[in-house]
Amino acid sequence: MKTVLHKSETRGHVNHGWLDTYHTFSFASYYNPERIHFGALRVLNDDWIKSGNGFGMHPHDNMEIITIPLSGVLEHKDSMKNRAVIKSGEIQVMSAGTGVFHSEFSQKDEGDVSLLQIWVIPNRRNVTPRYDQLEISLLAKENELYQILSPNEDDEGVWIHQNAWFHMGDLSEGWQGTYTLKGEKNGVYVFVIEGAIEVNGESLETRDGLGVWETESIEIKSSSASKVLLMEVPMQV
Known part of the structure; x- marks a missing residue:
């Protein structure tokens, strides 16, 4: 990783x-x-x-x-x-x-x-x-990472011409979860809109970003009430 x-x-x-x-x-x-x-x-x-x-x-x-x-x-x-x-x-x-x-x-x-x-x-x-x-x-689900973008026209959220998936999360303090990447050659960029979280033990605060690749999944823990954006994209362009 x-x-x-x-x-x-x-x-x-x-x-x-x-x-x-x-x-x-x-x-x-x-x-x-x-x-x-x-x-x-x-x-x-x-x-x-x-x-x-x-x-x-x-x-x-x-x-x-x-x-x-x-x-x-x-x-x-x-x-x-x-x-x-x-x-x-x-x-x-x-x-x-x-x-x-x-x-x-x-x-x-x-x-x-x-x-x-x-x-x-x-x-x-x-x-x-x-x-x-x-x-x-309308897609938002509290304490879940809900999809807002994908490569697929018929999937949840909007779609784009790229093998990419975006998820948002409105997370309560203490929430823990796993995000599993969908593309084998993809990475995920985590951006904290507000609040504080940990990603694989790395502490992130409001407007911090962390890119992770060469992994199948990441572990997320919310240190406070937080809003996050996860952007999974191919690493080779």
């Missing part, structure tokens, strides 16, 4: 005033040659966007882009003529494929937005761009 630990305070950080953002992996002006990606997990950004502000129309291609709002209301528009509002308890996925433009703005009068934006390198290039959105709060 191999591991890599990323404490929250070691992340890249830029405060633009309207955007306060932390980068687990190299992104934009933050570059760390030792933190380019974790397998197919290319970007894990922890963003705070002030009310009425956001990202204007900009392009993407050949990337699976997942957005998980943690608080507030985010408005999305794209060149596929989608216009949607996403909020805490929901997940959005956009397969950029051959190319797409989109914008994201914190709705005015709805307060600031806190969100996780995650990019996963796809296993198919130049696919037709697509958009999906789902209320994952």
Whole structure:
């Protein structure tokens, strides 16, 4: 088994005033040659966007882009003529494929937005761009790791063009459980949204991340009431 630990305070950080953002992996002006990606997990950004502000129309291609709002209301528009509002308890996925433009703005009068934006390198290039959105709060089960993303269109949660599975957990203090990886050549990146947990005895606190690979499973124990995100991805891309 191999591991890599990323404490929250070691992340890249830029405060633009309207955007306060932390980068687990190299992104934009933050570059760390030792933190380019974790397998197919290319970007894990922890963003705070002030009310009425956001990202204007900009392009993407050949990337699976997942957005998980943690608080507030985010408005999305794209060149596929989608216009949607996403909020805490929901997940959005956009397969950029051959190319797409989109914008994201914190709705005015709805307060600031806190969100996780995650990019996963796809296993198919130049696919037709697509958009999906789902209320994952309907899948939530207390003290269970519930699936919110997979490679399968008919499975629970949203789906992407990659052999990846995402799970979330709303865990009470003292909860213990095992996560078994689904892909033989996959690793899992554990990100603590809030609270404190132990993964195979490694202590993690709010916004810490731990990547684990070359193992069949990991053991998780919640040291306090915690919310966690597990991202299982192929290690070879």
